[in-house]
Amino acid sequence: MISNHQISSGVKVLMETVSHTKAVSMGFFFNTGSAWEPLGNRGWSHLVEHMVFKGTNQKTQKEIALAIDRVGGDLNAYTDKEEISFYCTLPSDHWGLGLELLSDMLQDPIFPENELRKEKSVIYKEISAIKDDPEDWIFEEFIKKLWPSHPYGNSVAGNPRDLRTANHETLMNYFKQVISTSPLTIAIAGDFSRSEVLKTVEKLIVPRNRWLNDFATPQAGRQFSIHRKTRYQMDQILWGMAIPSNLNYQELLVLQLFSLSFGETMGSRLFQNVREKKGLCYSISSVLGDFRKVHSIFITASTSPRSTPKLISTVEKEWKNVLSQGLEKEEIIHGISSMRGSTLLQMENMEYRMNRLFQHDIRFGMIHDWENTDNLLKSISVEMVESVLEKTFRRGTLSFLLGSSSS
Numbered sequence: 001m002i003s004n005h006q007i008s009s010g011v012k013v014l015m016e017t018v019s020h021t022k023a024v025s026m027g028f029f030f031n032t033g034s035a036w037e038p039l040g041n042r043g044w045s046h047l048v049e050h051m052v053f054k055g056t057n058q059k060t061q062k063e064i065a066l067a068i069d070r071v072g073g074d075l076n077a078y079t080d081k082e083e084i085s086f087y088c089t090l091p092s093d094h095w096g097l098g099l100e101l102l103s104d105m106l107q108d109p110i111f112p113e114n115e116l117r118k119e120k121s122v123i124y125k126e127i128s129a130i131k132d133d134p135e136d137w138i139f140e141e142f143i144k145k146l147w148p149s150h151p152y153g154n155s156v157a158g159n160p161r162d163l164r165t166a167n168h169e170t171l172m173n174y175f176k177q178v179i180s181t182s183p184l185t186i187a188i189a190g191d192f193s194r195s196e197v198l199k200t201v202e203k204l205i206v207p208r209n210r211w212l213n214d215f216a217t218p219q220a221g222r223q224f225s226i227h228r229k230t231r232y233q234m235d236q237i238l239w240g241m242a243i244p245s246n247l248n249y250q251e252l253l254v255l256q257l258f259s260l261s262f263g264e265t266m267g268s269r270l271f272q273n274v275r276e277k278k279g280l281c282y283s284i285s286s287v288l289g290d291f292r293k294v295h296s297i298f299i300t301a302s303t304s305p306r307s308t309p310k311l312i313s314t315v316e317k318e319w320k321n322v323l324s325q326g327l328e329k330e331e332i333i334h335g336i337s338s339m340r341g342s343t344l345l346q347m348e349n350m351e352y353r354m355n356r357l358f359q360h361d362i363r364f365g366m367i368h369d370w371e372n373t374d375n376l377l378k379s380i381s382v383e384m385v386e387s388v389l390e391k392t393f394r395r396g397t398l399s400f401l402l403g404s405s406s407s
Contacts, residue, residue, distance in 0.1 A: 024190030027087035032182035043158010092191035150218035189353035
C-alpha cells in the first residue's frame with residue numbers, strides 16, 4: 001500500500017508497505033542538485049554529499065559506518081543534477097536505526113577540515129577517472145554542447161578550481177543555505193509500521209526554513225557535428241538530441257519502449273543490425289536522459305577507427321528508418337513484455353521501490369502503482385507509438401560527436 005503524508009516540519013513522507021519482504025529501504029531526497037550551483041560553486045553539492053558521511057556531533061565517521069555494518073545493511077548516497085539523495089537498506093526490524101542515522105547525518109554534520117582535504121583529493125581523482133573513461137568523457141563533452149548555457153550542461157563532479165575554494169566554513173554555509181533548506185522528501189519502502197514511522201519522523205526531523213528552488217527550462221543549443229582528436233585507442237561516437245518535456249506518464253512509457261526496441265537490449269535493432277549482422281562495433285546502445293524539465297535520447301557506440309565511417313552511415317540509416325516507418329507491431333509486443341517483466345523483477349528490490357516513490361511524486365505529482373503501470377503498458381498501440389514519435393524525435397535533428405584517435 002502506498003501513502004503520502006506531510007509532517008509538521010514541512011517534510012513530505014512517502015511510504016510503500018510490502019508485507020512479503022524482510023527488508024526496508026529509505027531515502028532522504030533534497031530537491032536540489034548540481035543544476036542549482038552558482039558560478040564559483042561547481043561541484044559543491046557533490047562535495048557535501050561526500051562530507052555528510054564524515055561525522056556528526058554525536059557520531060564519528062567510523063561509528064556511522066559500523067552502525068550499518070553491524071546489522072548487515074548498506075548506506076549510500078548520490079548527487080544528480082536535480083536531487084541529492086542519502087539512503088540505506090536494512091533488515092526490516094532495524095528501520096528505526098536507518099531513520100535515526102540519516103536524520104543525524106543530515107541535520108548535524110560537522111565537515112571536519114582534515115576530512116575535507118582528503119575528500120577533495122578523492123573527488124579530483126574521480127574527475128580524472130571521468131576523463132580516462134572514453135564513455136564517460138564523450139557523455140560529459142556532449143552534454144556541455146547540448147546545453148551550453150544551462151546548468152544541465154555542467155558536470156555533477158564539478159571542477160578542481162571551484163572545489164579548491166571550499167573550506168569548512170564556506171561549505172557549511174553552502175549546506176545550510178542551499179541544501180538543507182531545499183524541499184525534503186523521505187521515501188521508505190518495505191516491511192514496517194506506517195504509524196510508527198510517522199511518529200519517529202515527527203520526533204527526529206526539526207522544523208526547517210524552506211526556499212522554493214527552480215530554474216529556467218533549458219533550451220538546447222544549435223544542432224552540432226563535432227570531431228575531436230583523443231588519446232583513446234577506440235573511436236567513441238555519440239548521437240543525441242533534446243526533446244519536449246510535456247509528456248504524460250504513458251507517453252514516457254512509450255518513449256522507454258521505443259528506446260528499448262531501438263537500442264537498449266541485445267535483441268534491439270541497433271545491436272542486431274549493426275553489431276551482430278555487420279560486426280561494425282564493439283558496443284552500441286541507446287539510452288534516454290530523463291530530467292524533469294527536458295528529455296533526451298543518446299545513441300553511443302565504440303569501434304575501431306577503420307570501421308567508423310561505415311558505422312556512422314549505418315546507424316544514421318537505422319535512425320531514419322525507424323523514424324519514417326515506426327516500430328513494427330511485433331517489436332511493440334516484445335517491448336511491452338520485456339518492460340513488464342523487468343519492472344516486476346525490479347519491484348522485488350526495496351531500493352528500487354523507494355526511489356520510484358520519490359521520482360513519481362516529483363515528476364507526476366502522484367505515484368503510479370504496479371497495477372496502473374501494467375494497464376498503461378498493455379494498452380500501448382502502434383498508433384500511440386506513432387503519436388509520441390511525431391511529438392518528439394521527428395521534430396528535431398540528432399547532434400553528433402566523434403572522439404577519434406585519428407585526425
